[in-house]
Amino acid sequence: MKIKPIIYSILILSVLSCSDGETKKQLSELKTELEKTKTELNNCTAELTELKNTAENRFVRAKKLLSENNLNGAKIEFQGIVDNFKGTNDASIASKEIAKIDKIIEQKRIEAERKKALGYKVLKPTTRVKYGDLSLRFDKIWKGKRWSFDDYGHKYFLRDAERGNSHIMTRVSITSDNNNPKLPPILVYQMNNGELKLLGTLNYKFRRWEDYGSYLGNTADYGNDFAHSKTIPFNCGLELSNDKLKSGTIYIVLKKQGCFNRTKVDYGNPEIAYRQSLCNPKQILKVEDFDSNYVLLKKL
Numbered sequence: 001m002k003i004k005p006i007i008y009s010i011l012i013l014s015v016l017s018c019s020d021g022e023t024k025k026q027l028s029e030l031k032t033e034l035e036k037t038k039t040e041l042n043n044c045t046a047e048l049t050e051l052k053n054t055a056e057n058r059f060v061r062a063k064k065l066l067s068e069n070n071l072n073g074a075k076i077e078f079q080g081i082v083d084n085f086k087g088t089n090d091a092s093i094a095s096k097e098i099a100k101i102d103k104i105i106e107q108k109r110i111e112a113e114r115k116k117a118l119g120y121k122v123l124k125p126t127t128r129v130k131y132g133d134l135s136l137r138f139d140k141i142w143k144g145k146r147w148s149f150d151d152y153g154h155k156y157f158l159r160d161a162e163r164g165n166s167h168i169m170t171r172v173s174i175t176s177d178n179n180n181p182k183l184p185p186i187l188v189y190q191m192n193n194g195e196l197k198l199l200g201t202l203n204y205k206f207r208r209w210e211d212y213g214s215y216l217g218n219t220a221d222y223g224n225d226f227a228h229s230k231t232i233p234f235n236c237g238l239e240l241s242n243d244k245l246k247s248g249t250i251y252i253v254l255k256k257q258g259c260f261n262r263t264k265v266d267y268g269n270p271e272i273a274y275r276q277s278l279c280n281p282k283q284i285l286k287v288e289d290f291d292s293n294y295v296l297l298k299k300l
Helices: 003-052 055-067 071-084 089-122 212-216 242-246 287-291
Strands: 128-131 134-144 146-149 157-160 165-176 186-192 195-201 203-206 231-241 250-255 260-264 272-276 294-299
Touching: 055 071, 055 089, 071 089, 089 287, 134 250, 134 294, 146 165, 146 203, 146 231, 165 186, 165 242, 165 250, 186 231, 195 231, 195 250, 203 272, 231 242, 287 294
Parallel strands: none
Antiparallel strands: 128 134, 134 165, 146 157, 165 231, 186 195, 186 250, 203 231, 250 294, 260 272
């Protein structure tokens, strides 16, 4: 009876030994296959890298970077063509592109130095602004005591500034390709200690109405609706204290962002008005802000 357990043990050891040997063989084959796959993958990666870095593909990437105003990135791509395709027509073209980029970079450096030296003096006022679907023509920008608007023929409305205050006002005609555009904010900044600080935002008022009935909303005034008229005149204004206005040069600035919405008011006349939403103008403007979203209209 004692022999059977011994025989069983020998059989089990034999099976395990055979199984272990088979496993080692399979592992060895898998390892060989893995190494082969890694080699193929490395070869594919090298081929892909080579394909990506052909002169043609580098030109495509460089042009895309130029369209995104990424001059340094484009220069790297062109330089790669010069370094890897010496003596070819592609290398010659890339060299010329690099020279153009270097010239633009140098011009930008000189302009930046000029702006740094002149500061806000470099800014030039304009009475016409175009961005997106909108064109704005400013007929007059001034400071005064009386702001008039909503003229409907034999009567118009006046808003006199309180004692010690004045209005900053603009007459602007806005042309839109959109039937219901959002209008941009017209902002008042003041030069104070070398910085342009925000004082406020002008409000939009319609300059005129067809008649008293259209002012009341009894009849439609298509002249004050972009869905029917391409150009609408506005009188805009903001009341500020004279003491504040006297403490530094006033800059009237437009931000290229639509944030005044056409709204039907709950009470009062006229029943249609443009109301401010989220304009979020910068509290302090730097010279470089005028390179993109802000436009100087006038200094007062």
